[in-house]
Amino acid sequence: MSRLRPDLVAMEGYHSAQVSVEVRLNTNESPLALPSAYLEDLSRALKTLNLNRYPDRSALELRSAIAAMEGVAAEQVYAANGSNEVIENLLLAYGGRGRRALVFEPSYALHAHLARTTATELISVERRQDLSLDSALVSQAVRDHQPDVIFLCSPNNPTGEALPGEVIEAALSSGDGLVVVDEAYVQFANSSASLMLGTPGSDRLVLLRTFSKTWALAGVRLGFCIASPGIVADLEIVTLPYHLSALTQVAGLLALGYLDDMEQRIALIVAERERITSSLASRGYTVWPSQANFILFRPSDGKGHELWERLVAHSVLVRDCSSWPRLEGCLRVTVGTPEENDKFLNALEEA
Numbered sequence: 001m002s003r004l005r006p007d008l009v010a011m012e013g014y015h016s017a018q019v020s021v022e023v024r025l026n027t028n029e030s031p032l033a034l035p036s037a038y039l040e041d042l043s044r045a046l047k048t049l050n051l052n053r054y055p056d057r058s059a060l061e062l063r064s065a066i067a068a069m070e071g072v073a074a075e076q077v078y079a080a081n082g083s084n085e086v087i088e089n090l091l092l093a094y095g096g097r098g099r100r101a102l103v104f105e106p107s108y109a110l111h112a113h114l115a116r117t118t119a120t121e122l123i124s125v126e127r128r129q130d131l132s133l134d135s136a137l138v139s140q141a142v143r144d145h146q147p148d149v150i151f152l153c154s155p156n157n158p159t160g161e162a163l164p165g166e167v168i169e170a171a172l173s174s175g176d177g178l179v180v181v182d183e184a185y186v187q188f189a190n191s192s193a194s195l196m197l198g199t200p201g202s203d204r205l206v207l208l209r210t211f212s213k214t215w216a217l218a219g220v221r222l223g224f225c226i227a228s229p230g231i232v233a234d235l236e237i238v239t240l241p242y243h244l245s246a247l248t249q250v251a252g253l254l255a256l257g258y259l260d261d262m263e264q265r266i267a268l269i270v271a272e273r274e275r276i277t278s279s280l281a282s283r284g285y286t287v288w289p290s291q292a293n294f295i296l297f298r299p300s301d302g303k304g305h306e307l308w309e310r311l312v313a314h315s316v317l318v319r320d321c322s323s324w325p326r327l328e329g330c331l332r333v334t335v336g337t338p339e340e341n342d343k344f345l346n347a348l349e350e351a
């Protein structure tokens with residue numbers, strides 16, 4: 001007899017296949033690290049830390065620096081161990097028994113996963129046939145289900161579509177729930193829900209950001225959200241004491257001094273994304289136009305899994321989405337360095 005909560009019995013932990021290969025294009029990280037000057041800054045700063053003491057519980061210096069960069073107040077920034085922890089804490093505060101979360105599938109699996117682990121009722125609504133989302137569909141779903149928490153993902157993982165402001169506006173105006181816009185990839189896109197901050201109803205808007213992608217710090221585990229001061233105060237209630245280590249706080253703070261490097265990485269990735277997109281389209285594949293650092297595609301014979309295996313045989317790992325509901329036969333490739341992308345495109349040619 002399992003002692004596990006019955007509502008968790010059929011679940012699995014979240015993971016991605018880890019195969020040992022030369023070219024890893026499966027988890028949407030930055031292919032380039034921060035410059036070595038950053039590591040020098042960091043090692044210098046580490047020597048001044050008092051690790052015998054608990055860290056600053058409110059991470060004020062880090063939050064103030066993030067707030068300055070985003071043009072908001074420090075009281076509007078909440079930081080945690082990756083944006084995944086922010087999502088979990090949002091659900092602890094606003095979800096749970098008797099509460100409802102709405103997701104539009106297919107989207108980032110963690111939103112639905114954490115709704116389940118926090119015992120929040122999960123409502124999954126289908127996107128359009130072409131996997132896009134529009135205001136009519138969002139308004140209808142919000143009106144029908146009156147969710148406590150609505151997850152939107154822009155650009156959406158795994159389709160790459162960025163949402164126009166009117167879709168976020170529709171989510172806000174059709175109900176009274178929290179509207180969480182996961183903007184993990186926003187710097188690759190040409191629209192952001194941050195334009196909605198300060199507009200009527202936007203006190204229920206939460207923008208999720210991460211250091212794991214454009215900031216090239218997936219190994220640090222740092223994410224944050226921008227929201228109204230009331231939401232940040234609510235999140236403090238469910239936050240574990242001293243959840244953000246002194247190491248994480250200083251690693252994030254120092255990274256903010258390398259904004260120019262980030263912008264250069266983004267320009268490179270966006271150019272490479274367009275190159276890969278054209279190349280995939282010219283093979284006759286179905287390609288979803290992406291505003292992120294990854295591309296969803298389906299080979300013309302629809303045999304994504306077989307192609308994934310042949311790519312692994314050529315030492316290239318992409319994400320195999322071919323067995324995910326609604327994504328039959330699809331693969332998702334992360335944009336890498338130009339050399340990695342050449343290897344991917346050559347492997348595709350040979351495979």
Ligand SMILES: *Cc1c(COP(=O)(O)O)cnc(C)c1O
Nearest residue numbers: 082083084108157184210212223
């Ligand atoms: C990668 C990703 C994240 C990042 O999560 P972290 O916990 O910050 O590493 C968040 N949201 C989406 C949609 C992602 O794809």
